[in-house]
Amino acid sequence: MTRIPGDARSQADDDAPPLEEAGASIVAFPDGPLLVRGDFELVDPDGAALPRRRKTVALCRCGASGLKPYCDGTHKQIGFKATP
Template sequence: MNQNPQESTQNGSIVVCPDGPILVRGDFDIVTPSGEAVPRQRKTVALCRCGASAIKPYCDGTHKLIGFRTEVPAPTDRTR
């Protein structure tokens, strides 16, 4: 039995990075909308959220170049 939790794939996690990708750690299948498996060679992958990556569905760091932001803009006062 594997006693090292860092090497365990029994548990996984999905982390949403502010202004960046979604990190998928562990044994998860990534599939297209039609259900086809997306090739995955690492236990941890970064999925694109900005839509500008050249290697979708994976992140290539383009979010930094285009200034992608995930925070919700503050509401403006238009009731006056």
Template structure:
């Protein structure tokens, strides 16, 4: 690892067209009000609303992009 400390990196990263990445310990509340503790160093939270494992991302957003018609 470089000289940069962990605090030099953001805790939350929004991936364009993809999930929200959370670094570190967080609690995510789903649409039903249930709390989910992160268990990995980096966790991906669904932002497209189509994941089958909400609140976590399952990669469905990649399929949705392919289904959208080109915007020329």
């Protein structure tokens, strides 16, 4: 983006999310996974990035996923309950 002094659009870095949305949010879905959106890193205990193919991810919290740390929908089969 061409930066024009005084142009409101030039105040944020090109790749940065809008200011009011900076950071990440985690939504705990009832009976389901943790949905993580926004600006975050998912790493192993040594700090190395885990394979990640999408911006928003669902993290397993029932313990039964075959794709951990991601959710694969198995919580529905095992009748996992959590509120929220």
